[in-house]
Amino acid sequence: MPIKRIIEVFRISLLILVSMGALQQSKSDYAFTDHLGFSLMPGANSTPVSFKIVRIYDNKSMAPVVQNISRDEFLRIATGAQSSTANLKGENLFIKNEITDCSFGRDTVINHMLYKASWQCSIVDELWKLRYGEYPFAVEGNKVSIVDPTAPKVNAGWARNPNAPSEGQLQMLRPYGAVFIIDLIYGDNAFRLLHDMQDVAWQSRYRGS
Numbered sequence: 405m406p407i408k409r410i411i412e413v414f415r416i417s418l419l420i421l422v423s424m425g426a427l428q429q430s431k432s433d434y435a436f437t438d439h440l441g442f443s444l445m446p447g448a449n450s451t452p453v454s455f456k457i458v459r460i461y462d463n464k465s466m467a468p469v470v471q472n473i474s475r476d477e478f479l480r481i482a483t484g485a486q487s488s489t490a491n492l493k494g495e496n497l498f499i500k501n502e503i504t505d506c507s508f509g510r511d512t513v514i515n516h517m518l519y520k521a522s523w524q525c526s527i528v529d530e531l532w533k534l535r536y537g538e539y540p541f542a543v544e545g546n547k548v549s550i551v552d553p554t555a556p557k558v559n560a561g562w563a564r565n566p567n568a569p570s571e572g573q574l575q576m577l578r579p580y581g582a583v584f585i586i587d588l589i590y591g592d593n594a595f596r597l598l599h600d601m602q603d604v605a606w607q608s609r610y611r612g613s
Contacts, residue, residue, distance in 0.1 A: 435462040436469075438489040440482055440497070441590025444535040444582070447472065452532035452540050457481075457490045458590040470588065479506065479523040482595075501595040503527060503602065527598050533561035534577065534601075534610070535569055535585060562611050572613030 439458045447454030455478040459469040473481075480486035483506065484494040491497060498506040506525035532539065538561060564570035568585060569577070580597040581589050589597060600606045 433461075433463040433466070436460060437462075439591035439594075440478060440488075440490045441588050441594045442478070442531060443586070443588050444531065445586055446540070450541050451475070452536060456588060456590065457488070458588055460591075468588075475528070476523045479525055479528065483507065497595055498525070498598075501599050503595065503598050527601050530601065531598075533563070534573075535563055535567070536561040537563045537566045540567065562607060564611075564613075570613060573610055576610055576613055 457471040481488040
């Protein structure tokens with residue numbers, strides 16, 4: 405084979421190898437992992453906490469992508485009842501992390517009133533207490549209305565201030581990923597926080613911080 409032909413074949417082979425490497429690198433740049441999480445910022449429909457799926461890329465220069473989900477979606481995905489990229493194995497993440505009383509309840513009759521079955525998780529429903537000293541929304545019958553500071557509150561939160569945790573309380577939240585109150589708490593940190601919140605001693609420390 406002539407020298408020129410050999411050089412040309414070599415150049416083409418080298419270009420193919422470089423292109424394949426660039427393509428492989430491009431694919432790895434977009435590799436990601438999805439996580440369940442939440443924010444202590446209010447969500448849609450006057451909810452004091454918002455629930456998320458947080459996509460974290462292996463390429464740390466790429467910003468996370470955040471998808472809003474409902475409380476019930478969060479519970480369904482976390483229990484494995486709803487398939488999601490945020491729980492690929494379909495595990496019950498509450499049981500895995502020793503978080504109790506999170507399941508689909510049955511129809512219940514109390515004082516001759518029927519309460520329809522629904523997703524229940526008492527500690528998830530207490531997340532708002534980390535941020536607020538008082539429940540931030542007025543209650544009209546069984547419906548939550550817009551913010552009204554003069555309205556009766558459902559019950560007391562754990563925060564030292566009416567609408568924000570104290571600096572000491574923020575310090576307790578930082579190991580879970582919340583440096584600031586607007587930060588997302590997701591993945592293992594989210595379930596570790598829910599687990600720790602069940603501990604009355606942890607609650608007491610938080611209230612006093």
